[in-house]
Amino acid sequence: MALLEIRNITRRFGKLEAVKDVTLDIEAGEFFTLLGPSGCGKTTILRMIAGFDAPDVGELYLDGRPLAGIPPEKRPVHTVFQSYALFPHLTVAGNIAFPLEMAGRSRDEIRRRTAETLALVHLKDKDGAFPHELSGGQKQRVALGRGLVNKPRLLLLDEPLGALDAKLRERMQGELIALQREVGVTFVFVTHAQQEALALSHRIAVMNEGRIEQLDVPEVLYSAPKNRFVADFVGTINLIAADVVEATRHGLRLNAPGLGEIAAPAGAAVAAGNRGALAIRPEHLRISTHTERAGLKNHFAGAVVEYLYLGDVTVYKVRLDNGLLLEALATNAGPGRARFHEIGDRVNVEWRHDAGVFLRN
Amino acid sequence: MPASSSGTDKGARLTRWLVTLPPAAFLVVFFLIPALIMAAASFREPGEFGGLAPLAERGFSLDAYRFVFDDVIYAWILAKSFTVAGLTTLLCLVLAYPLAVLIARSPKRRRDLLVLLVILPFASNFLIRIYAWMIILGPLELLYSPVAVIIGMVYVHLPFMILPLYTNLEKHDPALLEAAQDLGAGGWARFWRVTWPLSLPGVLSGSALVFIPVLGMFAVPELLGGTGDLLIGNLIKEQFLDNRDWPLGAALSLLLTLAVLAVAGVSSALARNRGQM
Numbered sequence: 360m361a362l363l364e365i366r367n368i369t370r371r372f373g374k375l376e377a378v379k380d381v382t383l384d385i386e387a388g389e390f391f392t393l394l395g396p397s398g399c400g401k402t403t404i405l406r407m408i409a410g411f412d413a414p415d416v417g418e419l420y421l422d423g424r425p426l427a428g429i430p431p432e433k434r435p436v437h438t439v440f441q442s443y444a445l446f447p448h449l450t451v452a453g454n455i456a457f458p459l460e461m462a463g464r465s466r467d468e469i470r471r472r473t474a475e476t477l478a479l480v481h482l483k484d485k486d487g488a489f490p491h492e493l494s495g496g497q498k499q500r501v502a503l504g505r506g507l508v509n510k511p512r513l514l515l516l517d518e519p520l521g522a523l524d525a526k527l528r529e530r531m532q533g534e535l536i537a538l539q540r541e542v543g544v545t546f547v548f549v550t551h552a553q554q555e556a557l558a559l560s561h562r563i564a565v566m567n568e569g570r571i572e573q574l575d576v577p578e579v580l581y582s583a584p585k586n587r588f589v590a591d592f593v594g595t596i597n598l599i600a601a602d603v604v605e606a607t608r609h610g611l612r613l614n615a616p617g618l619g620e621i622a623a624p625a626g627a628a629v630a631a632g633n634r635g636a637l638a639i640r641p642e643h644l645r646i647s648t649h650t651e652r653a654g655l656k657n658h659f660a661g662a663v664v665e666y667l668y669l670g671d672v673t674v675y676k677v678r679l680d681n682g683l684l685l686e687a688l689a690t691n692a693g694p695g696r697a698r699f700h701e702i703g704d705r706v707n708v709e710w711r712h713d714a715g716v717f718l719r720n
Numbered sequence: 721m722p723a724s725s726s727g728t729d730k731g732a733r734l735t736r737w738l739v740t741l742p743p744a745a746f747l748v749v750f751f752l753i754p755a756l757i758m759a760a761a762s763f764r765e766p767g768e769f770g771g772l773a774p775l776a777e778r779g780f781s782l783d784a785y786r787f788v789f790d791d792v793i794y795a796w797i798l799a800k801s802f803t804v805a806g807l808t809t810l811l812c813l814v815l816a817y818p819l820a821v822l823i824a825r826s827p828k829r830r831r832d833l834l835v836l837l838v839i840l841p842f843a844s845n846f847l848i849r850i851y852a853w854m855i856i857l858g859p860l861e862l863l864y865s866p867v868a869v870i871i872g873m874v875y876v877h878l879p880f881m882i883l884p885l886y887t888n889l890e891k892h893d894p895a896l897l898e899a900a901q902d903l904g905a906g907g908w909a910r911f912w913r914v915t916w917p918l919s920l921p922g923v924l925s926g927s928a929l930v931f932i933p934v935l936g937m938f939a940v941p942e943l944l945g946g947t948g949d950l951l952i953g954n955l956i957k958e959q960f961l962d963n964r965d966w967p968l969g970a971a972l973s974l975l976l977t978l979a980v981l982a983v984a985g986v987s988s989a990l991a992r993n994r995g996q997m
Binding site: 433461509 | 898913
C-alpha cells in the first residue's frame with residue numbers, strides 16, 4: 360500500500376477545473392515531484408494533501424485512512440511554504456520548537472529535538488536569531504527544520520527554492536537531497552522548474568491543465584517523453600514535423616516535408632501513415648563542417664544563426680535550408696581549443712538513427 | 721563621486737531641516753513654552769482674585785505641592801483616575817480587538833467602508849454625543865454613576881483603540897496563520913501564539929492613545945458622573961475655573977504629566993523589547 364493514495368480527485372473553482380480526475384500513489388520514503396507551469400493544478404493538489412482545500416470529487420488516503428474531514432492541524436503532514444512563513448516574533452529555535460509545542464511534547468523532548476533539528480539543518484549557532492536577521496538560505500533551512508522536527512509522514516514543499524538566487528538554489532538542492540536521505544521522510548515537492556525536478560526527484564508527475572501528462576522517473580521523462588507537452592516542458596527539445604513512411608521493429612522511416620527522409624528509433628504503437636513529429640534533444644545533434652562530417656545517418660545542411668557560449672557547452676541555433684530552426688548543443692571539452700562556428704557559417708546537422716522519439720499528433 | 725555626493729548630502733540635510741523646522745517651531749511655541757509657564761506657575765502663590773500673586777511681593781513657594789502631598793485625597797483621586805483609565809483601556813481593548821480582526825480580514829473594499837464607519841462619530845460634536853448618552857442612560861438609572869463614566873469613556877475612546885489595532889492586524893501575513901495551522905496549531909493556539917504576539921505593538925499604541933487622554937478627561941465625568949466621581953481632570957479644571965487656585969491646578973497638572981510620561985516610558989520600553997519583530 361502506498362503511503363499516500365490519491366484517487367480520482369477533481370477540484371473546481373467556479374467554471375475552472377483546476378484538477379481533473381487525478382489518480383496517483385506516493386510511496387513511503389520517496390522524493391516525489393509535481394512539475395508543471397503555473398496554473399496546472401499542482402499547488403491545488405498540495406493544498407488538498409495539507410488539508411487547506413478539499414476535492415469536489417474523489418478521495419485522498421494517508422496510510423490507508425481517508426483524509427476527508429481532517430483539518431490541517433490534525434494531519435501528520437507539514438508544509439514548507441514558498442514564502443517560508445517563519446514566525447517573525449519567534450527565534451530560530453522558537454520557530455523550530457513550534458510544532459513540538461503544538462503537539463504537546465514534554466519540555467525535555469522539545470529541547471532535545473529542537474537541538475537535533477538545529478544541527479540537522481546547520482543552524483546550531485543561529486538558534487537565538489530572529490528570522491529578519493537571517494539570509495535567504497538560512498530562512499529556508501529554518502522552514503525545513505520546522506517542517507521536519509515533528510517527524511511528519513509527509514513533508515510538502517511548495518516551490519521552496521523559488522526565492523533564492525541561482526548559486527544558492529544549486530547548493531540548497533544538494534542539501535535537500537542529503538536531508539531527505541538522512542531523515543527518510545517522504546517529500547512531495549512542487550515546482551515549475553524542470554531542472555530542479557530532474558535533479559531532486561525519485562519520480563516526477565508532469566502536470567498540465569489539471570491533468571497528469573506523464574509520471575515517471577526523471578531519466579525516462581527526459582529521454583522518452585510521452586507527448587509534445589512533456590517533451591517541450593522538460594528540458595529543451597527540437598520538434599521536426601514528419602510522417603511515418605515505414606515502421607518496423609528496428610526503426611522508423613520518416614518523411615519530413617521539405618527535408619526528406621529521417622531514420623528514427625522504433626516506438627510503441629507507431630504505424631506507417633502516422634503523422635507527428637520527431638522530438639530530439641539538442642545534445643543528440645552534432646554540428647559539423649563539410650570537411651569533418653561524422654557520417655551519421657541523418658544529416659541536413661544549414662547555417663548558424665545564433666550561438667550561446669555557456670563555458671562548458673555552446674548552444675547553436677541552426678536554420679536548415681528548408682527553414683526549420685534547430686538547437687544543437689556542443690560540448691567544449693574536446694582536446695585543444697573548442698571548435699567554434701560563427702554566425703552565418705554553413706554547417707551540417709547530424710544525428711544518429713536511434714536518437715530522439717517520434718510523437719504522434 | 722565624493723564632491724557631488726557631499727553636495728546631495730548637504731541638500732538632504734537642508735531638506736530635513738526645512739521639513740522638521742515648522743512642526744518643531746509649532747511645538748516649542750504652543751507646547752513647550754506653555755508647559756514651562758505652567759511648571760513655573762506651580763511654584764508661585766495664587767492671586768487674591770485668581771491668577772498669580774505678583775512675583776515681586778510673594779516670590780516662589782512650594783505651597784501648592786505641600787498642599788497636594790499633605791492631603792491623601794489627592795493621591796486617592798489620582799489612583800482612582802488611573803483605575804478608571806486602566807479599566808477604560810481594558811474594556812476598549814476587549815471590545816476593539818474582535819472588531820479590528822474582523823475589519824482586517826474583510827475584503828479590501830469592505831475594509832475601507834468599515835474604517836469609515838469607525839471614524840464617522842467624529843463627524844458630530846463630542847459634547848452632543850455625550851448629551852445623547854445622558855438621554856440614553858437616564859431612563860436606565862445609570863446616569864451620574866461610575867458605570868456611566870466608564871461607558872462614556874469607553875464610547876469616546878473606542879476608535880482610538882480600533883484604528884491602531886486594525887492598522888497592525890491588517891499587515892499580518894495570512895500565510896503565518898496557515899503555517900501555524902499546518903504545523904498543528906488549533907484556533908486558540910493560532911490566536912495566542914501568532915496573532916496576539918504579533919499585534920502587541922498595536923495593542924500598546926492603542927492603549928496609550930486611550931489611557932493617556934482618559935487620565936486628563938474632565939467632560940465625561942462632569943456630565944455623566946455623580947458628584948462623588950471626581951477625577952484628576954475635573955480637579956485640575958476646578959482649580960483653574962472654580963477655586964481660582966492656579967498654582968494648585970498647575971502643580972496637579974505637572975504631576976499628572978509626570979505620571980503620564982512614566983506610563984508612556986514604560987509602554988515604549990515594552991514596545992522596544994518587542995522591537996525585534
